[in-house]
Amino acid sequence: QKEVEQNSGPLSVPEGAIASLNCTYSDRVSQSFFWYRQYSGKSPELIMSIYSNGDKEDGRFTAQLNKASQYVSLLIRDSQPSDSATYLCAVNDVYGNKLVFGAGTILRVKS
C-alpha cells in the first residue's frame, strides 16, 4: 500500500465548476498536510496547508481534513483554465520533517 494515494486522473471539469481532489494517507499519526500545484516543467507551488480536522478556506481553495478517515481533500471553486495543473498531496513524515508525496492528480479545466 502506498503511503499517500491520489487518483491520477485526469479530472476534467468545465470552467466555473467545483473541482474536488482527494487524497488518502496510511500513517495514522501524520500531523501536517499540504497541497502543492505543479504546472508542467515548473516547481511545485504550495497552495494550502492544513493541520486540524475540518475545513480551511483560502480564496477559491478549501482544504478538508478528516484524520479519523485518513483523508484530505482540496476543493477549487469557480475553476478556471489557469487551474489546469497537477495537484500534489503531501504529508509530513512524523519521524522527521520530510514530505511524503502522492503521485498527483492531473486537473483539466475546460473553457
Place this chain on the structure above:
Amino acid sequence: EAGVTQFPSHSVIEKGQTVTLRCDPISGHDNLYWYRRVMGKEIKFLLHFVKESKQDESGMPNNRFLAERTGGTYSTLKVQPAELEDSGVYFCASSQVGTDTQYFGPGTRLTVL
C-alpha cells in the same frame, strides 16, 4: 526575495559519467531538502540538511550519490557514476527552522543515456 534556484535546469550525460547538481535555498533557510521524481512515480525524499549537517539521508538510493552543503548555504548533489535509472527530475526545497512549509525549486531534469 529570490526563491529556491537550481542549476542546471537540464543535464544529459552518458552512463558512467559524473554529474553535479546545485541548489541555492532561499536566503535564511537553514533547512534544505533534496527530492527526486523518476518517470511515472511520485516525488521521493532523498535527504535533509540543517545548515551544513545531514539530518536525514535515509532516502539516498546508494553510495553513488553524494550530497554536500559546505558552509550551510548552497548544496550540491553529485552522482558518480551515473546509471540509467538515475534519470528523473531532482528537486531542491528549503524551509526555515521551526516551520514545515517547504518551498521548492524548479528542478533539474537529468537524463542518463
